Amino acid sequence: MSYWVNESVFYHIYPIGFCGAPRVNDGETVCRLDKVIDWIPHLKSMSINAIYFGPVFKSTVHGYDTDDYRVIDNRLGTNESFKHICDELHKNGIKVVLDGVFNHVGRNFWAFKDVCEKGNSSQYCGWFQNLNFGGKSPYGDSFSYEGWHGYYDLVKLNLKNPDVKNYLLDSVGMWMDEFKIDGLRLDAADCVDPDFFKALRHYTKSKDSNFWLMGEIIHGDYNRWANPEMLDSVTNYECYKGIYSSHNDKNYFEIAHSLNRQFANGGIYRSIYTYNFVDNHDVNRVASVVRNSANLENIYTTMYCMPGVPSIYYGSEWGIKGEKNNTDYDYPLRPELNVSDIQDNALLAHIRKLGKARTSTEALKYGSFENVQIRNEQLIFKRSVDSQTAYVALNLADNNMDMGFNADGAYLVDKLSGKSYQVNNGYVNIDIPAHSSRILVTSNTPTLEDVELEETKAETAPVAETEKKEEPVLPAWGTLGKHRHFKGGEYEVIALAKHSETMEDLVIYRELFGEGKVWARPASMFYQMVNIDGNLVPRFKFIG
The missing domain is CATH 2.30.30.320 (DUF1653-like domain)
Known part of the structure; x- marks a missing residue:
């Protein structure tokens, strides 16, 4: 597992939509993606230090129909302009992860076009899965071939062909060497030949041991793909669903079960630093999915504080909406946005606090996981490392809640509000406002704010030595x-x-x-x- 990933907060951009590029490639070269440089101050205000760019390689339509793996899509810019973008991001401490769409290509991919032109005399016939000159394709070709999930505009590559494998690895090497990219997100990872992932891992890690490989996995056992021989991480779709569903149904048991199943002592994914998200370019925006927008802050608190690396999908940090439909399909999820569209609202302010809390709290980046208390509308879990424990408390009820639990440390300090709570004999009582959360970190001292408050009280209401009362002491936690x-x-x-x-x-x-x-x-x-x-x-x- 790459150390830098543990320290990261990701921002996910779907470039073709983000830039307002033509839906179908018109052949014109426009450096639209350069505007991401203007977003750097906004990204840094949220403690973002890694960007996952959706497809940037040359394609015909949506980016997942690759025409050329070694050229930036002309609708986004040029290789030279993208190198400048990478340099500027790196100068600002922001890692760059690209979308590796290696399962399939578009019909305008140069090797497939050669097959279309030359037929069975093409030297690239072996590059494509189940190519057969005994039939015709739905596009009227004089041959049939395998399309990804039946989509024949997405031509499945034969990843067992050594020439295909070497071409793709050399392409990755080019982006590593010339653009210094830091990782790849592997599209449709469940469909990719495992031997290719093994080769990809060996190749990339030999060049850069910290290079990160993350696979798009929607169903199945994540350990099949994220393991010492293949990928470092996978998309955590189980918790993506569990997070918003728990808040919609007022049922924290759902996400608590998934987190316990995945990450608690004996959890099945304890060795995987999953890629966590609450929406992306393929699913409806979380602001459109959540039934009560007051719960958006808690949704993000859960995602930021659970094991794994958090990721924000562009624009969702201030709550934009977007839903698929039968006319525009996925396009409403992938809008054009400019710096002037950023709304400095309460949700964005909360996400900025979450970014600071995560990047400054070792327990949230590296800690073990344990559920502490679960109710339908309240959840407390803890993350622990040797030197620190963080308790994450969530309340989705319409009223404030008081909750108590046994805790480490002398005080618990809330990273979101600055409020502190004294731990009495190993036990603490906290208040959680309605539709709110606390990230309580163990401390030997209360917050400065509380110290100043107590000093003010002492100055305004002095008590004579003879009138001082003995402080009440709670029974020690666990005392029989x-x-x-x-x-x-x-x-x-x-x-x-x-x-x-x-x-x-x-x-x-x-x-x-x-x-x-x-x-x-x-x-x-x-x-x-x-x-x-x-x-x-x-x-x-x-x-x-």
Whole structure:
């Protein structure tokens, strides 16, 4: 796994749409993609340090019908103009990842055109899958061939042919050597011959050990493609669906299950640093999918804080909409945008905070994963490294929520709001505003803001030494034995437990007098201060 990917926040651009290029290549060369340089300040304001460009190689229509792997599409510019773009991005600390469409080519691909012209005398007949001169194609050719998923404008390559493999590897080498690209996203990776991926990995890693290979995988076991012999990463479509669906259905159990299945101790994808997203050039914009736009911020918090690398699809950072339809198909998902279109709204401000939180928090970049507490409308999970733990708390309810859980550290500091919470004997109670989230990082000190607030209180309301009251102390987290309720009843804590469905911490205790009944109470209530006549006292006090 490439170290730089762990440190990254991606921005995904579909160039032909982003640039407003003609839908069908008109042959005119216009350096439209140069405008991405004007976007660099905007990208850096979100802590973006890697761009995944959709297809940039010369094509006839949408970019996935490649005409030439070694030339920039003339609708976007020239090789020279794109080299300048790469240089400027690299100078600004932004990595460049290109779309490698190696499963198929367009009908105007130079080698396929040679077959069309020369028939079975073409030296390139062996370059294409299931080419047969005993029939005709839907386009009226004097031969048949395999089209990707039945689309005959996408001609499937024969990746077992050594000449094809060498041509593609040499093309990748050109982009690495001359443009210093940092990685490839492999289109339709589930259809590509695994031996080609093995060759691609060996070739690229021998040139640059940090070169990143990420495959587009929609279904199946990600380990088939992301492993030490093939790719570094894959698109995480399972969590893409789980994130928006959990928020739409008010059911955090769905995404919590996927995250646990994938990344918890024993998770099936713990060794894969997945490419995470909430929309892209092939699926409806998340702002069009989410039923309540108030949940967009939580959707992005989930994506930024889960294991793997987060990615923003261009324009979605300020909430633009777009849905497929039967007339324009995918084009509404791929609009032309200019710097002047950027809207500096609340969602963009939140995403900027998320970028800073992720890039400055080791636990979010490298940490293990564990669900802490799950409810239909609330979720808390934690990410941990040796030196730090981050607790991610989400609330999609229409009302504020108070939640408690056992936690590390002396304080938890919210990376989004700056608010801090004191951890009392290994337990903390937090508030989460409606449709909001907190990224709570362990700290030995409260925030400066809270320190200044306490100093102000001390100056405005001085207390004589003789009038100072002893600070109430909560019982230590996990302490068994006798406790006295603030109303006077005495109980014995006999065990701690986990709710089997929500993972919520429970305290199991029994009456010491009366019928000796056994009770279970959420730990968030047991380890809680209550206000009695203006004084804060523990709900339960340890008495031995």
